[in-house]
Amino acid sequence: MSNPPFLEVRGLNAWYGESHVLHGVDLDIREGETVTLLGRNGAGKTTTLRAIMGILRRREGVIRLRGKDLLGLPLHRVAQTGIGYVPEERGIFASLNVAENLMLPPNVSDSGMSVDEIYTLFPNLHERRTSQGTKLSGGEQQMLAIARILRTGAKIILLDEPTEGLAPVIVQRIGDVLVALKKRGMTILLVEQNFRFARKVADRFYLMEDGRMVNTFPGHELDARMDELHEVLGV
Amino acid sequence: MAVGTQYLAEQPRLRTPSLVFGAIALAALVAAPFFFYPVFLMSILCFALFACAFNLLIGYVGLLSFGHAAFFGGAAYFTAHAVKVWGWEPLAGILLGAVGAAAMGLVIGFLAIRRQGIYFAMITLALSQMFAFICLQAPFTHGEDGIQGVPRGHLLGLVDLNEPRAMYYLTLAIFLFGLFAIWRIVNSPFGNILKAIRENERRAVSLGYRVDRYKLGAFVMSAALAGLAGGTKAIVFQFATLTDVQWQMSGEVILMTLLGGIGTMIGPIVGAGLVIALQNYLASSQFPVTVLIGIIFVICVLLFRRGIVGEILELMKRRPKGTA
Amino acid sequence: MSTIFGIPAPALYGQILIGLINGSFYAMLSLGLAVIFGLLRVINFTHGAQYMLGAFAAYLLLTYAGIGYWPALVLAPLLVGVVAVLIERFMLRRLYGLDPLYGLLLTFGLALIFEGAFRHWFGAAGKPYAPPAQLTGALNLGFMFMPIYRGWVVVASLFVCLGTWLLIEKTRLGAYLRAATENATLVQAFGVNVPLLLTLTYGLGAALAALAGVLAAPIYQVSPLMGTNLIIIVFAVVVVGGMGSILGAIVTGYVLGVLEGLTKVFYPEASSIVIFVIMAIVLLVRPAGLFGREE
Numbered sequence: 140m141s142n143p144p145f146l147e148v149r150g151l152n153a154w155y156g157e158s159h160v161l162h163g164v165d166l167d168i169r170e171g172e173t174v175t176l177l178g179r180n181g182a183g184k185t186t187t188l189r190a191i192m193g194i195l196r197r198r199e200g201v202i203r204l205r206g207k208d209l210l211g212l213p214l215h216r217v218a219q220t221g222i223g224y225v226p227e228e229r230g231i232f233a234s235l236n237v238a239e240n241l242m243l244p245p246n247v248s249d250s251g252m253s254v255d256e257i258y259t260l261f262p263n264l265h266e267r268r269t270s271q272g273t274k275l276s277g278g279e280q281q282m283l284a285i286a287r288i289l290r291t292g293a294k295i296i297l298l299d300e301p302t303e304g305l306a307p308v309i310v311q312r313i314g315d316v317l318v319a320l321k322k323r324g325m326t327i328l329l330v331e332q333n334f335r336f337a338r339k340v341a342d343r344f345y346l347m348e349d350g351r352m353v354n355t356f357p358g359h360e361l362d363a364r365m366d367e368l369h370e371v372l373g374v
Numbered sequence: 375m376a377v378g379t380q381y382l383a384e385q386p387r388l389r390t391p392s393l394v395f396g397a398i399a400l401a402a403l404v405a406a407p408f409f410f411y412p413v414f415l416m417s418i419l420c421f422a423l424f425a426c427a428f429n430l431l432i433g434y435v436g437l438l439s440f441g442h443a444a445f446f447g448g449a450a451y452f453t454a455h456a457v458k459v460w461g462w463e464p465l466a467g468i469l470l471g472a473v474g475a476a477a478m479g480l481v482i483g484f485l486a487i488r489r490q491g492i493y494f495a496m497i498t499l500a501l502s503q504m505f506a507f508i509c510l511q512a513p514f515t516h517g518e519d520g521i522q523g524v525p526r527g528h529l530l531g532l533v534d535l536n537e538p539r540a541m542y543y544l545t546l547a548i549f550l551f552g553l554f555a556i557w558r559i560v561n562s563p564f565g566n567i568l569k570a571i572r573e574n575e576r577r578a579v580s581l582g583y584r585v586d587r588y589k590l591g592a593f594v595m596s597a598a599l600a601g602l603a604g605g606t607k608a609i610v611f612q613f614a615t616l617t618d619v620q621w622q623m624s625g626e627v628i629l630m631t632l633l634g635g636i637g638t639m640i641g642p643i644v645g646a647g648l649v650i651a652l653q654n655y656l657a658s659s660q661f662p663v664t665v666l667i668g669i670i671f672v673i674c675v676l677l678f679r680r681g682i683v684g685e686i687l688e689l690m691k692r693r694p695k696g697t698a
Numbered sequence: 699m700s701t702i703f704g705i706p707a708p709a710l711y712g713q714i715l716i717g718l719i720n721g722s723f724y725a726m727l728s729l730g731l732a733v734i735f736g737l738l739r740v741i742n743f744t745h746g747a748q749y750m751l752g753a754f755a756a757y758l759l760l761t762y763a764g765i766g767y768w769p770a771l772v773l774a775p776l777l778v779g780v781v782a783v784l785i786e787r788f789m790l791r792r793l794y795g796l797d798p799l800y801g802l803l804l805t806f807g808l809a810l811i812f813e814g815a816f817r818h819w820f821g822a823a824g825k826p827y828a829p830p831a832q833l834t835g836a837l838n839l840g841f842m843f844m845p846i847y848r849g850w851v852v853v854a855s856l857f858v859c860l861g862t863w864l865l866i867e868k869t870r871l872g873a874y875l876r877a878a879t880e881n882a883t884l885v886q887a888f889g890v891n892v893p894l895l896l897t898l899t900y901g902l903g904a905a906l907a908a909l910a911g912v913l914a915a916p917i918y919q920v921s922p923l924m925g926t927n928l929i930i931i932v933f934a935v936v937v938v939g940g941m942g943s944i945l946g947a948i949v950t951g952y953v954l955g956v957l958e959g960l961t962k963v964f965y966p967e968a969s970s971i972v973i974f975v976i977m978a979i980v981l982l983v984r985p986a987g988l989f990g991r992e993e
Contacts, residue, residue, distance in 0.1 A: 496933040
């Protein structure tokens with residue numbers, strides 16, 4: 140616990156136009172840690188990711204990555220500090236083929252996976268590398284969205300609901316990928332509704348409600364807190 | 375945000391301040407020819423009506439027509455031809471101009487409303503350019519010369535319009551009629567549906583309105599009123615030329631409206647007055663008018679998109695809120 | 699003498715060539731418009747003025763600096779591109795996120811300024827600009843004599859179009875451009891400097907127009923009004939082709955140019971309006987344009 144947090148968010152407020160959507164969010168992630176945001180739809184999980192990235196521009200508070208302030212940076216400089224973003228809608232480009240989608244994000248460090256490594260990890264993508272990006276299945280698109288961030292050498296990856304709408308086999312596969320990433324020392328901030336999936340990878344949970352962080356607890360307490368969670372999440 | 379949306383001041387019912395303002399303005403307009411050169415005033419009135427007609431489309435339906443010169447200049451040709459060649463009575467000639475412009479509006483509008491936004495602007499521009507080419511070649515428009523020496527004649531066979539003040543009051547009457555027509559259209563149930571379409575076209579469709587018909591209706595009315603202005607101008611100036619059908623003219627009417635305030639009742643009138651006065655003033659100087667018009671365009675778009683009247687209205691709207 | 703549909707064959711070929719040349723300019727200009735619109739959501743009315751500026755730059759370089767056609771082919775687009783970059787940085791940028799109509803109005807105003815200023819300085823009359831010595835004379839093709847410069851323009855424009863297409867479809871920069879056209883925010887969130895990409899795209903589009911202007915200078919003469927009349931036709935071309943596809947814009951440009959040339963042979967009175975008529979027909983039959991997607 141003595142290490143300074145890798146990603147540090149303090150008193151983050153954010154607005155969509157006039158409506159105030161994040162109210163003083165605090166969040167710490169240590170290097171190599173996997174943290175999962177839980178919360179109902181509309182609790183502000185996706186908004187938190189978008190505010191950290193700077194896609195949502197109207198923000199106040201502190202966001203620091205390895206001590207470097209992100210709040211004042213233009214959007215494209217945020218990624219260059221080493222944050223990779225996998226949006227909820229996956230963001231695969233229809234006018235690019237699979238290989239072009241994979242190569243799209245510029246490298247942010249030298250430590251990214253090589254294209255060969257990626258194709259070994261995701262053989263489907265290699266097979267379909269000349270197909271139009273959006274012709275892939277939902278699961279393959281999700282793999283592609285994750286793979287292209289791995290290629291860039293990002294140190295932390297923000298993953299928004301990677302399992303949403305996918306078949307159990309694919310969810311399993313994505314879980315394996317995340318476990319492999321953890322082993323490589325990747326820091327992960329995950330938004331996830333699927334407990335069973337999150338339990339497998341998360342070191343720690345944060346619970347959000349109405350744009351606020353209401354609780355945080357270590358991953359192994361998840362089962363013990365099920366009742367409490369069900370109440371907050373209304374599952 | 376659609377062009378014009380942010381200026382949607384609630385339509386003024388005729389409240390007392392408006393009535394007082396209207397009465398003063400009317401008195402000023404009646405007295406004006408005793409103080410100013412009538413042709414200058416008539417020119418302003420014609421262009422003001424033209425700009426108001428254009429504003430009916432952009433301000434209340436959100437459609438930017440880049441081809442309104444076709445209706446204005448087209449009507450001028452129709453009126454000039456009817457009066458000069460067929461010997462029509464001038465008011466009948468002007469009405470023919472308006473009807474002709476409406477017919478053109480029906481055709482051009484029918485084609486243009488098939489696309490939206492930016493494409494609508496490009497299509498209207500292209501079709502009006504086509505009309506300009508036709509005017510250049512058709513025999514009855516006399517090519518580069520235009521129709522010259524159109525007689526003003528006698529209104530209803532009685533009033534000699536060669537008398538400048540008589541011509542002025544006819545022009546004023548037509549202008550006021552046009553303005554009243556626009557005011558009625560905007561404040562009618564039809565006008566409310568137009569505004570609903572501008573705010574949210576999809577919702578208007580889902581409410582069961584046949585949006586295309588309303589748009590076309592507004593387009594034809596706007597064209598007819600622009601034609602009314604153009605026909606009147608042909609009688610006032612006694613000629614109809616290519617200048618009035620060309621894209622520069624479409625640009626000018628956009629500028630007048632933008633400068634005065636898109637979506638406001640009197641903005642286009644203010645804008646027309648300013649632009650015409652400026653052109654008059656510059657006519658004797660060396661400074662190229664086109665450049666100045668371009669500069670005003672750039673300034674308006676970058677700095678005050680609400681236009682002069684729109685900005686004033688916005689200030690007035692804000693101040694009571696601030697002090698309350 | 700051989701005839702085709704009662705028309706002397708050389709006259710027919712001659713008009714087809716003229717059509718191809720006009721089509722070359724339609725294609726190059728609509729291509730630039732489509733690329734700019736795709737990314738910036740701005741219909742660049744200044745495009746015609748930028749084409750005119752390119753031609754004038756070539757003319758002025760020759761007249762006042764003795765710099766000839768070949769260097770002008772590089773210098774003029776560069777100059778116009780730099781001016782365009784400034785326009786994007788200081789003006790267009792402030793309009794992103796607003797209704798695209800404002801972009802149209804701003805660039806219309808700029809077009810008026812450029813045209814008005816050049817007409818003020820140089821008058822409305824066209825100024826001759828001689829083709830370079832290497833490209834003068836005519837070639838006997840067997841079925842017709844073709845002025846070499848005209849052949850060069852057709853070939854050069856094909857290369858320009860092909861080059862632009864390759865740049866967009868096959869390079870990394872092009873991939874950024876295509877992706878940003880779909881979702882600029884996400885591309886920027888990946889670390890691509892999208893604001894710079896927008897600036898470059900506008901500069902490149904304007905440079906393309908200026909290059910077309912230099913190519914046009916020896917054919918049409920150099921005049922302040924050469925751009926706007928052309929750009930309105932190009933708007934019609936763009937409506938016909940739809941702006942969704944780069945190849946679509948190119949093909950439509952050439953085809954409409956040739957159709958216009960053919961009209962000159964068979965029904966000359968209609969040649970100046972035939973493209974508008976085709977636009978009207980396309981709007982009736984296929985409102986989204988031949989290669990367009992309904993937006």
